[in-house]
Amino acid sequence: MPNKKENIKKIFGQILEPFALGVLALLFIIPVITVMNLTPLTQQLKKLDVLGVTTEDSVKLTLVEGKHEIFTSETLNKIDEDNYTYSVILNKRASDNYSKPIIEIENKSSEEKLLTFFGQTVTNTRSNISLILNEKSYRIQNSKGETYKPEIVIAPEQKIILFLSIENLSGIQFSEEYDMDINISPYVKRS
Amino acid sequence: MSKLLKRALKISLTPAILMIVGKFLGIIITSLIYDLEFFVENNIQGLLSIQILYPNPETTLFVNSISNISMLTLLAIPTLYFIIKTSIYQTSLQNPKTVIKMTKFNVLKWITKKDTSFLQIFIWCTFLVISSSVVVIQSIQSLSYTWTGVLAGTISLLCIWGTIRTFEIETDKIYPKENNYY
Numbered sequence: 001m002p003n004k005k006e007n008i009k010k011i012f013g014q015i016l017e018p019f020a021l022g023v024l025a026l027l028f029i030i031p032v033i034t035v036m037n038l039t040p041l042t043q044q045l046k047k048l049d050v051l052g053v054t055t056e057d058s059v060k061l062t063l064v065e066g067k068h069e070i071f072t073s074e075t076l077n078k079i080d081e082d083n084y085t086y087s088v089i090l091n092k093r094a095s096d097n098y099s100k101p102i103i104e105i106e107n108k109s110s111e112e113k114l115l116t117f118f119g120q121t122v123t124n125t126r127s128n129i130s131l132i133l134n135e136k137s138y139r140i141q142n143s144k145g146e147t148y149k150p151e152i153v154i155a156p157e158q159k160i161i162l163f164l165s166i167e168n169l170s171g172i173q174f175s176e177e178y179d180m181d182i183n184i185s186p187y188v189k190r191s
Numbered sequence: 192m193s194k195l196l197k198r199a200l201k202i203s204l205t206p207a208i209l210m211i212v213g214k215f216l217g218i219i220i221t222s223l224i225y226d227l228e229f230f231v232e233n234n235i236q237g238l239l240s241i242q243i244l245y246p247n248p249e250t251t252l253f254v255n256s257i258s259n260i261s262m263l264t265l266l267a268i269p270t271l272y273f274i275i276k277t278s279i280y281q282t283s284l285q286n287p288k289t290v291i292k293m294t295k296f297n298v299l300k301w302i303t304k305k306d307t308s309f310l311q312i313f314i315w316c317t318f319l320v321i322s323s324s325v326v327v328i329q330s331i332q333s334l335s336y337t338w339t340g341v342l343a344g345t346i347s348l349l350c351i352w353g354t355i356r357t358f359e360i361e362t363d364k365i366y367p368k369e370n371n372y373y
């Protein structure tokens with residue numbers, strides 16, 4: 001006849017069994033999660049200078065965003081250190097002038113930087129498209145669909161906000177996508 | 192608590208640890224040998240909390256593939272060893288030629304005691320199949336080279352076949368095939 005001690009041991013074992021099953025399941029699940037956790041990812045490494053101080057991008061571009069009736073679905077993608085792409089949907093509109101702040105640009109470096117813009121709409125809607133900086137307009141596409149490559153020089157530590165402006169003499173009844181490439185390079189003064 | 196559960200818990204510990212160690216060592220050793228720059232980030236994204244980051248996709252793909260192979264190797268070698276050992280042990284009981292061959296290759300101790308159970312083979316094989324599935328999925332997602340996925344799939348199929356064969360050998364002991372007696 002089993003004694004009291006053995007009975008307690010038996011009951012204790014029965015209570016422990018579901019927990020042991022859980023532990024067994026965890027022994028299979030935890031390694032899988034850990035292996036997935038250890039799977040390497042790709043990310044741009046933060047550059048370190050000789051003193052070990054982290055240096056960020058020399059020119060920082062940030063999307064201003066905000067709601068606008070004509071300019072919607074804005075995206076700004078970084079291709080590499082010196083190249084970005086900006087795209088926006090220009091919605092149907094009446095004949096008028098429209099503008100919106102699109103990108104904030106900050107030159108964090110100690111040298112002047114040259115920003116070159118190139119963009120066009122997929123279809124020609126006879127719209128004049130320009131960039132506006134400090135009330136100065138830089139034409140990027142005219143009403144005939146011809147494109148220009150405006151250049152803007154940004155001084156060290158300077159922060160600017162770039163506006164996109166469209167002007168059309170007749171109403172546009174459909175939406176169109178506008179894509180613009182932005183290139184950053186050191187500014188070399190031409191003699 | 193049943194003896195089977197206790198044994199299952201005890202056996203599962205080693206392959207579980209080896210799975211993690213294989214992956215981790217694969218990453219560290221590859222990074223050290225090829226002098227690859229990487230850093231570790233701690234961002235909680237769902238179940239994942241640690242991110243090992245490499246500067247470009249080619250390096251990430253290479254390191255992940257090598258670490259996957261290292262994890263598979265650490266699991267596949269013992270599993271195949273257990274399967275082969277059990278098969279030889281069972282064959283040697285019925286066929287004296289096997290004993291002679293074993294003596295020739297100086298691996299007689301494989302058949303002198305039976306220290307590998309079907310449960311052990313089954314658990315090791317399950318871990319191998321799980322890790323192979325992870326590698327195959329990563330290959331499909333282009334996170335690992337295609338050949339690593341193919342290799343993982345082949346090894347796991349081979350081990351499944353070996354495990355089933357071991358199971359047949361074990362059941363033959365309980366229910367012997369009739370044709371062995373006629």
